[in-house]
Each structure stands twice: as structure tokens, then as C-alpha cells.
Amino acid sequence: MNRITEKLKDGGKLLSIYFTAGYPQLEDTVSIIEELERSGVDMIEIGLPFSDPLADGPTIQESSTAALRNGMSTALLFEQLKGIRNSVKIPLIIMGYFNPVLQYGVEEFCLKCAEIGIDGLILPDLPLDVYQEQYEEIFKKHGLLNMFLITPQTSDERIRQIDEASEGFIYMVSSASTTGAKSGFGPEQQQYFERIGSMQLKHPQIVGFGISNAETFDQATQRAKGAIIGSAFIKFLTREGKKNIDKFIKSIKVPA
Amino acid sequence: MSYNVDEKGYYGQFGGAFIPEMLYPNTDELRRQYIEIMEAPDFQEEFRQLLRDYVGRPTPLYFAKRLSDTFNTKIYLKREDLCHTGAHKVNNTIGQILLAKRLGKNRIIAETGAGQHGVATATVCALMGIECVVYMGEVDIARQAPNVARMKMLGATVKPATSGSRTLKDATNEAIRDWINNPVNTHYIIGSVVGPHPYPDMVARFQSVISEEVQQQLIEKEGTPNPDYVVACVGGGSNAAGLYYHYLDNPEVGIIAVEAAGKGIHTGESAATSALGKVGIIHGSKTLLMQTGDGQITEPYSISAGLDYPGVGPMHANLYTSGRGEFISITDKEAMEAGLLVSKLEGIIPAIETSHAFAIFDHRSFKPEDIVVFNLSGRGDKDLQTYIDYFKL
Numbered sequence: 001m002n003r004i005t006e007k008l009k010d011g012g013k014l015l016s017i018y019f020t021a022g023y024p025q026l027e028d029t030v031s032i033i034e035e036l037e038r039s040g041v042d043m044i045e046i047g048l049p050f051s052d053p054l055a056d057g058p059t060i061q062e063s064s065t066a067a068l069r070n071g072m073s074t075a076l077l078f079e080q081l082k083g084i085r086n087s088v089k090i091p092l093i094i095m096g097y098f099n100p101v102l103q104y105g106v107e108e109f110c111l112k113c114a115e116i117g118i119d120g121l122i123l124p125d126l127p128l129d130v131y132q133e134q135y136e137e138i139f140k141k142h143g144l145l146n147m148f149l150i151t152p153q154t155s156d157e158r159i160r161q162i163d164e165a166s167e168g169f170i171y172m173v174s175s176a177s178t179t180g181a182k183s184g185f186g187p188e189q190q191q192y193f194e195r196i197g198s199m200q201l202k203h204p205q206i207v208g209f210g211i212s213n214a215e216t217f218d219q220a221t222q223r224a225k226g227a228i229i230g231s232a233f234i235k236f237l238t239r240e241g242k243k244n245i246d247k248f249i250k251s252i253k254v255p256a
Numbered sequence: 257m258s259y260n261v262d263e264k265g266y267y268g269q270f271g272g273a274f275i276p277e278m279l280y281p282n283t284d285e286l287r288r289q290y291i292e293i294m295e296a297p298d299f300q301e302e303f304r305q306l307l308r309d310y311v312g313r314p315t316p317l318y319f320a321k322r323l324s325d326t327f328n329t330k331i332y333l334k335r336e337d338l339c340h341t342g343a344h345k346v347n348n349t350i351g352q353i354l355l356a357k358r359l360g361k362n363r364i365i366a367e368t369g370a371g372q373h374g375v376a377t378a379t380v381c382a383l384m385g386i387e388c389v390v391y392m393g394e395v396d397i398a399r400q401a402p403n404v405a406r407m408k409m410l411g412a413t414v415k416p417a418t419s420g421s422r423t424l425k426d427a428t429n430e431a432i433r434d435w436i437n438n439p440v441n442t443h444y445i446i447g448s449v450v451g452p453h454p455y456p457d458m459v460a461r462f463q464s465v466i467s468e469e470v471q472q473q474l475i476e477k478e479g480t481p482n483p484d485y486v487v488a489c490v491g492g493g494s495n496a497a498g499l500y501y502h503y504l505d506n507p508e509v510g511i512i513a514v515e516a517a518g519k520g521i522h523t524g525e526s527a528a529t530s531a532l533g534k535v536g537i538i539h540g541s542k543t544l545l546m547q548t549g550d551g552q553i554t555e556p557y558s559i560s561a562g563l564d565y566p567g568v569g570p571m572h573a574n575l576y577t578s579g580r581g582e583f584i585s586i587t588d589k590e591a592m593e594a595g596l597l598v599s600k601l602e603g604i605i606p607a608i609e610t611s612h613a614f615a616i617f618d619h620r621s622f623k624p625e626d627i628v629v630f631n632l633s634g635r636g637d638k639d640l641q642t643y644i645d646y647f648k649l
Contacts, residue, residue, distance in 0.1 A: 052539075103549065150277060
């Protein structure tokens with residue numbers, strides 16, 4: 001069974017961490033993944049950097065630019081991740097924009113992911129209909145789950161449609177914003193969390209955007225299965241480097 | 257087969273809406289409503305009236321006698337340079353501001369490179385009393401000071417795009433990010449036939465007034481609505497889309513698209529997307545774009561700020577790959593000299609973007625009886641400093 005599907009069956013709330021591959025240093029990718037697992041993270045999104053990340057705020061834009069300047073590329077990321085499954089057991093997801101995947105070749109990209117032991121992909125600008133018409137078969141053949149996003153603006157009807165098409169979890173964007181734009185949740189988010197919670201979707205939801213500490217993690221996971229931290233973790237890496245990653249993680253979620 | 261958009265928003269294999277879910281409600285709202293709104297009689301009445309009384313349409317179709325004599329063919333100039341604000345851009349911004357009002361939006365955002373679309377957007381926002389924010393790359397703000405000042409005088413807020421290469425593509429990214437953060441009250445006025453569906457089609461429809469007028473004007477002058485060729489410069493491609501629109505599926509009319517080769521196609525400093533681009537995704541559209549082998553979007557170069565976009569509208573990508581359009585790339589040098597020639601022969605100083613189109617005579621010839629319509633898409637006032645520096649005037 002896919003590691004994501006298996007992990008989602010766990011009793012507890014899940015903490016997932018996003019970071020940009022090749023940042024702060026080009027060779028940091030594997031050691032950050034290993035350190036995150038040791039610190040008790042449940043799932044990792046490995047960010048494939050892109051020159052024009054239009055859904056991201058300044059933090060992830062800057063980490064992506066820095067990673068590309070460091071020399072990160074799709075081919076190099078795959079090279080770095082070779083053998084990762086000798087040490088890392090938790091689900092690994094590659095998250096990025098569609099163009100680099102398209103240039104690598106979707107089939108070839110999926111094949112590489114399968115060889116390495118990647119469990120799923122999040123490609124926010126690959127639309128649902130295009131995925132279903134052109135790529136779903138390829139993803140499935142290589143055992144990759146494709147996770148879709150919903151936002152507070154997504155209609156109930158579309159959420160049901162996305163739920164039907166989903167595998168693994170639904171990536172629940174907490175507010176109408178780019179990444180790292182807002183911290184903390186207001187009544188609007190609480191209402192949205194309630195609304196989605198009461199829809200009784202088939203797939204569990206993992207909340208992303210706006211989570212930066214224990215308080216926001218708890219708020220986000222009241223009704224949802226888990227939460228993703230991206231920008232706040234990258235800011236931490238920028239500030240403190242790779243040391244004390246476990247301190248950051250344990251400040252958010254005490255390991256079960 | 258049609259060269260116009262299909263019902264799913266594609267031109268052949270190009271187009272679509274490759275956008276994150278955060279933008280889905282915005283573009284979906286537009287997609288569902290744009291045609292109905294645009295075709296409503298009261299919209300058409302208001303749009304046509306503003307084009308006539310405010311923009312100054314119809315713009316003349318002028319027979320350029322001295323230019324025709326020089327190149328031994330019949331050259332007509334569609335005088336979009338005479339539009340209010342100095343270029344065709346305003347045709348689209350008038351249309352989109354009226355559409356935004358009908359969608360109940362009270363805030364407008366736009367991206368701009370050289371500043372022409374920013375000025376055209378700030379103008380219509382002033383006209384309608386609507387808040388306007390224009391994103392412009394930090395680099396472009398520094399080199400296009402007069403247009404920045406114009407936007408400010410018109411009441412717009414100019415926000416610098418400080419990410420990436422700090423030019424047009426980054427200004428577009430910033431505008432898209434603003435739209436993600438303000439999905440309910442804001443309409444994004446894209447300035448070219450780029451972006452996710454329905455933008456390429458919507459902008460092309462607003463600009464199609466150009467070829468609609470050419471058809472009528474040519475009947476008066478030549479007894480036929482059809483020229484032998486229509487010629488336009490292409491950056492994103494909105495002036496070209498406007499000139500081609502009513503001729504797309506008319507095989508009697510040849511389509512010529514002129515791109516900026518910059519310092520030369522193979523110098524690494526070029527904006528000739530058809531020659532250098534590969535299929536990919538930029539700003540929500542599947543099209544030809546300049547990128548690395550790894551799929552990172554690269555920064556184009558042209559002496560003309562209006563042509564240095566790394567992609568091209570999906571309509572044009574399809575015209576290129578299908579062979580329906582003939583694509584020619586013109587270097588900075590050729591364009592500047594052609595601009596000077598048109599100035600001296602016709603008393604019209606064209607925008608440098610437009611000057612590229614006039615440089616095709618070194619690359620192809622026409623028969624003496626051919627009717628060749630050029631889109632004179634903008635006037636050269638904004639480029640005076642570049643002309644001065646180049647020719648040491």
C-alpha cells in the first residue's frame with residue numbers, strides 16, 4: 001500500500017513539512033529529510049524549485065531562487081534522492097509547478113519518482129480535468145498519488161468533484177492567499193474548517209498555508225487530519241540553518 | 257478546422273487554464289460570463305460609444321504612398337497609434353473595465369512592462385473612478401520613468417515587482433499573486449492575449465475591433481474586405497490578435513507575425529519566442545515559451561520593452577506550429593532603422609515594437625499588386641529616449 005494512504009490511517013494528527021530542495025545549500029536535501037524524520041515529522045513535501053512560483057509568497061520565492069542559483073535541477077534532485085529509501089520510511093511527496101515536470105517528461109518523471117520511492121505529487125497548476133484526461137493513468141501506473149487543493153472560495157460542488165477525483169488527502173488551503181502571506185486563523189478560517197469538516201468528505205484533509213506554530217497547528221487540526229508547514233520552516237532554516245530542526249518540530253507537535 | 261479558440265479554451269494544443277486552485281473561482285466566474293456580458297446590447301452600446309468618443313475610433317486605415325513606392329507594393333497602415341494613450345492597448349482596457357463593473361468588482365490590478373498597458377489601465381480606472389494597482393518590474397520602473405509618472409497622475413498605485421528578474425514576467429507573477437490574495441472584489445486586467453483561458457480569447461475579442469474596421473475600410477478603398485497580408489509585431493501578441501482576428505480562418509489572407517530577435521536569435525539576447533521557445537506553461541497558459549532544458553523560464557531581451565515577454569499568446573503559438581502564420585524575427589538594429597525610415601517617409605514615428613514589423617522587407621518581398629496591411633500599433637513618443645540614444649540625435 002502507498003505510504004501516504006497508510007500514514008493517513010494513523011490515529012494521530014499528522015505534521016507535514018514543506019521545504020525547497022537545494023536550500024539553503026545545494027547538498028542539504030537529503031540531510032534535511034533525514035533530520036525531519038528523526039524529529040518526528042509524519043510526512044515531507046520536497047519542493048522542486050521553479051523560476052516563477054506564482055502561488056508562493058516571498059519566503060518560498062526566495063528559497064526557490066536561491067536553490068536554482070545553487071544549481072538545483074530536476075535531474076539533480078532525483079540524483080540526490082537515489083537511495084533515500086535506505087534511511088527514510090515516512091511518506092515523501094514532491095511538490096512543484098507543472099512546467100519543470102512537463103519538460104522532464106511526465107512519464108519519465110513518474111518513473112523516476114517510482115524508482116526512488118516517492119509516494120505522491122502535488123502540482124498546484126496541473127488542473128483537475130487535464131490530469132484526468134492526460135496523466136492519471138501514468139501516475140497510477142507508477143503508484144503515485146496526486147493531491148488536489150481546495151480553498152475557502154472553492155464551491156461545495158467543486159469540492160465534491162475534487163473529493164471524487166482525489167487520492168490520499170485533500171490539500172486544504174486555509175485562506176485565499178499565497179504561501180506565507182498570513183499567520184494565524186480568524187473566524188473566517190474557523191468557519192471554513194467547520195464547513196469542510198461537516199461535509200464528511202471521503203478523503204482526509206491536510207491544512208496548509210498560515211500554520212507556523214503549535215497554536216495554529218492545533219487550530220488547523222481540530223477537524224482536519226493534519227497540517228503542513230512551509231514558509232515558517234523555511235524562515236527557520238534561513239535563520240538557524242540545519243541545526244536545531246528537531247527543536248522547531250518539537251515546538252509544534254509533541255511526538256506521540 | 258478553425259484557428260480561433262475552441263469551447264475548452266484551446267487553440268490547437270495551446271491555451272487552457274493551468275492555474276492553481278486558488279485562482280479557479282476567479283477565472284471560472286469570468287469563463288462562465290464573459291461572452292454573455294460582452295454580447296449584451298447595453299454592453300456593446302457603452303463599449304462602442306467609448307471607443308468612438310473617448311478612444312477616437314475608428315482609427316484611419318491610411319494608404320502609405322511613399323512607403324509603397326519604396327517597396328513596390330501597396331502598403332496600408334492601421335493607425336492604432338492615434339488611439340487615446342498612444343496605442344491599441346486601450347481597446348482592451350475599455351472593454352475589461354466595463355466587464356469588471358458588470359461583475360461587481362471595485363478594484364483593478366494590472367501588470368505592465370514598458371508601461372503602455374499600465375497607462376491604458378490607469379486611464380480607464382480614472383475614467384470610471386475605480387481603484388487601480390499596477391505591478392511593474394523594478395528594472396522597468398527605473399527605465400520607463402515617464403510612464404510611471406503618467407500612471408501616478410492618473411491616480412494609480414504603481415507597485416514594484418522585486419522578485420526574479422524584476423521585469424514584465426515578474427510583474428505578471430505579482431499581479432497573479434495579488435489576485436490570489438484578493439479573489440472577491442478584484443478584477444485583473446491582463447494586457448495581452450496571454451494568461452489562463454478565457455483571457456487570450458477575451459482580449460482578442462476586444463482587440464478584434466481592429467480587423468473589423470480594416471474589413472470595412474478596405475472595401476471603401478480597394479473594393480474588397482481582404483488584404484493579401486496582415487502584418488503585426490508580436491510580444492504577447494494583442495495587437496496582432498486584433499489585426500488577424502477576422503482573417504484567421506480566411507485562407508485568402510496571409511498572416512505575418514514579426515518577433516523581436518534582439519541582438520540576434522542565437523546571441524542569447526533575444527525575444528524570438530517562436531524560434532527559441534518550447535511548449536510549456538507560463539502564467540496559466542500552455543504555449544511556446546523561452547525556458548531552460550530544466551523548465552525554468554528565461555529572461556528575454558529586446559530593445560523594445562513591449563516585446564520582451566518570454567512567452568507568446570496561445571493563438572500565435574498555434575498559428576506558428578500549424579504553419580498558418582509566417583513568423584519573421586527582426587533584430588534591434590533592423591527595427592530601429594525601419595522606424596527611422598517610416599518616420600522620414602511618412603511623417604509617423606512608430607513605437608519601437610511597431611518598427612519591427614516594418615523591417616520585414618529585407619526578409620521577404622511582395623508583389624506590386626499585393627495589399628499589405630500593417631498594424632501601426634503604437635506611437636514612438638514613449639521611445640524617444642531610446643531613438644535619441646541609438647541614433648545619437
